Amino acid sequence: MENIQERETLKKVHDFFKKSKDKSEGNNAFLKKLLGNNNLGDIIFERLTLFFAVLVFLLIIFMGWEMYSSSILSIKKFGWGFITSSTWDPYSQVFGALPMIFGTLVSSLLGLLIAVPLGLGVAIFLAELAPDWLEKPLSFLTELLAGIPSVIYGLWGIFVLVPWLRNTVEPFLQDKFPNSPFFQGAPYGFGMLAAAIILSIMILPIISSISRDILKSVPNSQREAAYALGATKWEVTKIVLRNSKSGLLGAIILGLGRAIGETMAVTMVIGNRPQISASLLDPGYTMASVLANEFSEATSDLYLSSLIELALVLFVITIIINIFARLLVWSTERKWKLSSS
Amino acid sequence: MEHRKEMEIKLKLKNITFYRRKSTNVIMLTLSLLSALITLVPLIFIFYYTISKGIANLNLNFFTKLPTPVGETGGGMVNAIVGTLILIAIGGGIGIPVGVLTGTYLSEFGHNKFGATVRFFTDVLSGVPSIVVGVVAYTLVVVPMKHFSALAGGVALAILMIPTITRTTEEMIKLVPQSFREAGLALGIPKWKTTLLIVLKTAWKGIATGILLGLSRAAGETAPLLFTALDNRFWSTNIFQPMASLTVNIYQYASAPYKDWNDQAWTAALVLIILISLLSLIFRIITRSKYKTTN
DSSP, rough: OOOHHHHHHHHHHHHHHHHHHHHHHHHHHHHHHHTTOOHHHHHHHHHHHHHHHHHHHHHHHHHHHHHHHHHHHHHHHTTHHHHHHOEEEETTTEOOOOHHHHHHHHHHHHHHHHHHHHHHHHHHHIIOOOHHEEEEEEEEHHHHHHSHHHHHHHIIIIIHHHHHIIIHHHHHHHHHHHTTTGGGGGGSOOOOHHHHHHHHHHHHHHHHHHHHHHHHSSSSSHHHHHHHOOOOOHHHHHHHHHHHHHHHHHHHHHHHHHHHHOHHHHHHSSSSOOOOOSSSOOOOOOOHHHHHHHHGGGOOOHHHHHHHHHHHHHHHHHHHHHHHHHOOOOOHHHHHHHOOO | OOHHHHHHHHHHHHHHHHHHHHHHHHHHHHHHHHHHHHHHHHHHHHHHHHHEEEEEEEEHHHHHSOOOOTTTOOOOHHHHHHHHHHHHHHHHHHHHHHHHHHHHHHHTTTHHHHHHHHHHHHHHHHOOOHHHHHHHHIIIIIITTOOOHHHHHHHHHHHHHHHHHHHHEEEEEETTTTHHHHHHHHHHOOOHIIIIIIIOOOOTHHEEEEHHHHHHHTOOOOOOGTTTTTTSOOOOTTTTSSSOHHHHHHHHHHSSSSSHHHHHHHHHHHHHHHHHHHHHHHHHHHTTTSSSOOO
16 A cells, blocks of 8 residues: 555656656746847857758758769660669660669578578577576677678678588589579579678678567566466567567668668679579679679769669668668657556 | 366377477577577687688788789788778768767757657668768769769768767767756856766767767778779878778779788788777777766
């Protein structure tokens, strides 16, 4: 009984402070009126910070506009054909980006296919299973993986991953599945498979760390309720997962966004040939790697403008993906914050 | 009799479900542990190869000599090491003030729709591929100047740093207790001085961590430099000229068909990792408890 009363008083105090915090803006306005805040420094300071905030806000719009206006030549010449045609031939000045769009999507989705189960597994381990002394160093190590520059992944890909694929994995796959369309062609090592594996390693830390945060934001009362009904640890975890579905989807999509924009590591291992092939062993090309390879060598205006248009397509795709994913992550985290407060 | 049999069957079924649930539990939890272990494998591999392959060529020459022409052994990457430092300095020179001030705006004045929009846009900006930022820096700086330059590379790096610095600054300033601001204002100190001298000073450690994170990410960027700062085989500290960087060198040396170049790429990778770790070490020393933050 006493306990309940105490709690109610606490809640009242809490509410009071919360209200006064919300009102602090209004109070400031009142004080301003009362004292007449015409401090020049204040006005300059607020305007200055506002200026930079507006700058950052405009940056994205400006980036889109800048690329649009620089690629007008190719937009006018090819129209929608730019993303539906599969000929990319700088010599005869014909530019169709379909093979690169295909390469980007396939390599990223394959990367996701490997990274999602692993990343979610790691997140579950970190959020639900690992004791504190294990969770911290392990989180640190996965974040370390995210901090390695992508060109070092590429370097490792060229000299370690690709030879291993060429000599061990790809012959093995061809031996086991001789008729599968996915494993045709000479095993170069360089190709879609190598790109997908490198990408999966690179996006794994993103997926696992965001998912971990989302799982941790699920209130403990949910777990306790499930345990009280006699659920096993995995069943509890399943409930937690089901409750944070949309946030986890957001984490996965953020990983996809990263994979689509990833440049160096992919450029170094994918083989860089503009073709659409079902075989994972064949070389491919992605939008980002075309830019990395050909941008500084573009000889004609049309060539350059086509490359910039490619960057614009990449920009639009990643922006859409990011907006979507951020909204998902935000809404899940807010859901728990609202219900717990 | 009937009844007993029924009970027995029910009990058996119950046992079966019980064991099935138990075993699913063990299997799934083991898989989760396994995925955590698998994640560590590439990390160990990458560090192992970078260190073991990079250390062979790690000598004084690497830090003091310029690259030699193909075929000649020896030579180093002093120009690329200095180049990387200059490039992140330019990036930081532009990106840090913009990021810190935007973060200050968001936490001190941005509790409105516009603030939320800016916050959202910064998050979206952090998802823009670095190569696209490179293209923008190209159209923005290289095209008007008519030649590649370190400045263009620095601009690209600055754009990439801004989201990280902005968001960390905002989060860190938010941690400063409201009473600090009130105490300053109560003494009649104008808001701008309170923000700069009290709030920012209290949050400075955290902000420095954000800046460090931005800088070290920028140091590892390759894609936005490929067609902005380009590359330079010679010694150059002129920011209006092309400039070498460690990352672009790693890319080119790794893709080249010469064995000694490939070896040097590993060394450059090792030096890059050391450089990034040094950056974080220096910041940690600077920010170590000179002012103890009280939260």
